[in-house]
Amino acid sequence: MLVTESTKLADVIHHNYLLLPILNRFNIQLGFGNKTVKEICSEQGVHLQFFLEIVNSFLDNDYFPETELQSFPLKYIIDYIKRSHVFYVEFKVPQIEKLIAELLEKASVENRQSYKLIQNFFIEYKAELIEHIDKEEDNIHPYVLKLDEAIQNNKVDSELRALVKKESITLYADDHDNIEDKLFDLKNLMIKYLPPTEDYSLSNAILYELFRLERDLGDHSRIEEKVLIPKVEAIEKQILGA
Ligand SMILES: [Fe+2]
Numbered sequence: 177m178l179v180t181e182s183t184k185l186a187d188v189i190h191h192n193y194l195l196l197p198i199l200n201r202f203n204i205q206l207g208f209g210n211k212t213v214k215e216i217c218s219e220q221g222v223h224l225q226f227f228l229e230i231v232n233s234f235l236d237n238d239y240f241p242e243t244e245l246q247s248f249p250l251k252y253i254i255d256y257i258k259r260s261h262v263f264y265v266e267f268k269v270p271q272i273e274k275l276i277a278e279l280l281e282k283a284s285v286e287n288r289q290s291y292k293l294i295q296n297f298f299i300e301y302k303a304e305l306i307e308h309i310d311k312e313e314d315n316i317h318p319y320v321l322k323l324d325e326a327i328q329n330n331k332v333d334s335e336l337r338a339l340v341k342k343e344s345i346t347l348y349a350d351d352h353d354n355i356e357d358k359l360f361d362l363k364n365l366m367i368k369y370l371p372p373t374e375d376y377s378l379s380n381a382i383l384y385e386l387f388r389l390e391r392d393l394g395d396h397s398r399i400e401e402k403v404l405i406p407k408v409e410a411i412e413k414q415i416l417g418a
């Protein structure tokens with residue numbers, strides 16, 4: 177499905193409900209009736225083209241319009257990335273933690289140790305995810321916005337050039353790991369080795385959430401690596417050449 181400006185937003189969600197959290201990142205709430213994507217975007221003050229590129233690239237990995245997405249102002253991209261971070265840390269991770277705690281609570285004495293393993297794994301994962309996100313928010317985003325502002329205002333000076341030489345986005349690019357990959361091990365642990373639970377719907381719910389988080393994080397990393405990094409690299413080149 178290719179979403180265009182005249183597609184009804186309700187149809188998009190019927191097609192793939194995993195887009196719901198993406199809509200929230202654009203401050204779009206449910207209750208959109210028969211309105212089209214264009215109508216909703218203009219009501220909410222959302223940049224139509226940017227919205228379409230993000231939604232379509234989520235629906236189809238092969239669609240990824242790297243050059244088009246790269247033409248959007250960096251602040252849109254950073255804003256979208258930050259909102260995704262908030263979603264993971266403040267909503268998704270606590271939700272999964274709660275489900276795992278419930279699993280442990282309901283476990284029989286002989287199974288508790290196995291479930292504890294799942295809990296410990298997730299605690300470790302959470303710490304790694306937060307560290308990954310903090311590093312991006314504290315170091316990378318301010319740097320990117322600074323370059324963007326300098327370029328927009330035509331204020332490239334020797335100080336900025338020195339900063340680019342020192343901080344180059346390539347360092348982040350080389351170091352950027354796929355934080356979603358580790359979720360595979362956790363899912364595998366649950367699928368292959370978890371002792372049967374009395375409450376199978378609870379363990380299913382945990383697995384569903386892990387699958388969803390993994391998918392969402394994968395899409396997120398793709399935007400960082402295929403949109404943000406190349407765009408910043410181009411700006412750095414421009415600054416060093418100016
Ligand atoms: Fe990120």
Ligand SMILES: [Fe+2]
Pocket residue numbers: 308312352397400
């Ligand atoms: Fe990242």
